[in-house]
Amino acid sequence: MLLSICKSEYPLLGRESGTATGWDVQNHFVLGGVAVHEGQIYRLTKVLDAVQEKYFPSISVPIEFHATEIRRGKNRFKDFTPSKREDILSDVYKIISDATYPNLVLFATAIHISAVENQFQARTKVLEDLCQRFNMFLTRKFHAGLPNKGLLIIDRHREEEYRHLISEFQSAGTSYGCLGNIVDIPYFARCRETRMLQLADFCANAVFRYYERNDTKYIDMIFDRFDKRSKDSPPEGLKHFTNEECGCYACSWRT
Structure with a gap:
């Protein structure tokens, strides 16, 4: 898995x-994952900070934006009405939808x-696939003259x-072969510590x-941000594993 001199890095936060x-x-x-x-990390962090200032004007310490907690009215979001919580969700999703490729x-x-097959296989399969899709994105960037390296950052939870999984990938490889554009030492962070992990959430x-x-409300808002080869190409950044017939956004163009 790796390493060469690169001009910049793309963190993929999972x-x-x-x-x-x-x-x-x-x-x-x-x-x-959000790559x-x-x-762009500083700018996007400040934009999400502004959402906090809008809804929590008297609180300066960072509040974690967690989609499920907001939707259910948990913790800091318990005093908001359902409609106001939907406004918060929409404001955060708009940050993602307004971002431009490839930022x-x-x-x-x-x-x-x-x-x-089992819980270990489920987590292995989704991580392996996500890394492979990220590696494909970085490979396209390399062939376009932009040699970036990918850095994997995962929720510390x-x-x-x-x-353990990444150690297995390093020793035995993946079913997709070598993920040569991704730095093989992952990093871990708590979601409350970085706004980018909150966007990944x-x-x-x-x-x-x-x-x-x-x-479909929120996936439709952010659908165009999934990785694709060109503006009119299908969303290669979205994958659905199923053994049943499926016509979802990820499966319909692959059948």
């Missing part, structure tokens, strides 16, 4: 939605219960599991709700 062990109550598990050019690029892999949650609840 966040789960659903759980790899929750198959008694869910049909899908999602790993979503942000390093030169911010989305990736997400969903796995349906029909394709699951699942650090032990992901360290919103990406993963939109994809999870699309597959689990047939809710």
